[in-house]
Amino acid sequence: MKTIYQGKTKNVLEENGRCYLQFKDDMTGTDGVFDTGGNQVAGSIEGAGKECLKVTKYFFEKINEAGIDTHYISADVDNNLMEVKRAKVFGKGLEVITRFKAVGSFYKRYGLYIEEGADLPEYTEFTLKDDGRDDPLITKDGLAILGILTAEEYDKIVEMNKKIANVVKDILAECGLDLYDIKFEYGKLEGSNEIVLIDEVSGGNMRAYKDGEYVKPLDVSKYLNI
């Protein structure tokens, strides 16, 4: 296989015209502390890539079953590989966050108006993937004038993101976990205008709580029936 892109936690590989994501054991964080919102590689944990892929496979299959378009084709957990349809990210990459509780950067920004942990009605917002600028928030109009998303693409992605967030939320609820917020990435399938969910769906994408206690990203799968 040929590595065509090296990312912080995943590489993109190619073989016989097929495209694969290779899940690495590197984890992001800030100043050496693991933190899925972090923009640096904070270190490596043996088995982290496999764990992440196992959960990603589980959720992508559930999301596909729910009739939502994704780039996922299949996963080979033993070899840390996920076969995907080729897709192109919007701009240089976006994160789309759906929030059920006011925590994290939302609370940091808007604490003058809301208590920490208050309920939010699947509020959805976009940030630009830009390590040097701390992934800035961006509005619908901002995405349009920078040529990143049309208004129609924005609306479509908000709708998809809420649906997918609720698929994950419902699965976690059955396992006794509360989903506070979750982020996803999107792309356009190569050679078409179809918007699909891309990248991964694992503990690292979400803030999940068990009886009011934060569940660490690598511990989420312990509660799932996988």
Added chain:
Amino acid sequence: MKTIYQGKTKNVLEENGRCYLQFKDDMTGTDGVFDTGGNQVAGSIEGAGKECLKVTKYFFEKINEAGIDTHYISADVDNNLMEVKRAKVFGKGLEVITRFKAVGSFYKRYGLYIEEGADLPEYTEFTLKDDGRDDPLITKDGLAILGILTAEEYDKIVEMNKKIANVVKDILAECGLDLYDIKFEYGKLEGSNEIVLIDEVSGGNMRAYKDGEYVKPLDVSKYLNI
């Protein structure tokens, strides 16, 4: 007159049921450097309040003439007083910025996608007035879920802000100045749902340039025919 509110650069006074803004000589800034985006009082310049009111009177009268609703009634420049209709700010105060050029915080956030100084198509965005949180950017959906603005109020204010920004831009252009961006505040008239432009419209609200050189806030009026 009775002082009913003391602000950083203006007080609110009351007499015989009428409401007045008193323009002070204090100017905002950061670490003692004047900066109209600053959230502290950086110092005082004799005559700054009068200068600010003179320009505000000029622009409010032009904006009223253009048929846009404002809280402005009249101004007594000699006494630093502006009579206004009573209005209530949205939430704890919003700033609404219309941008014709990518500079300032817009460029800081989105520099990965745009060159400094590039043209923007009257792009309009909202920030919360919150000194402790550096006036965070907020989306239309965020304003709605925090109960600050309905979707309809948001759309109405965007429309008003673009109109007002263009009124000011055209006046400045006649005087040889280029308007890069400008911010305004809005409120609801007491006892009604009417949305009006409030506060001030002076050099401190805007970034104006003359032949590519930044014009300091207190120098803007030198170019106006007032």
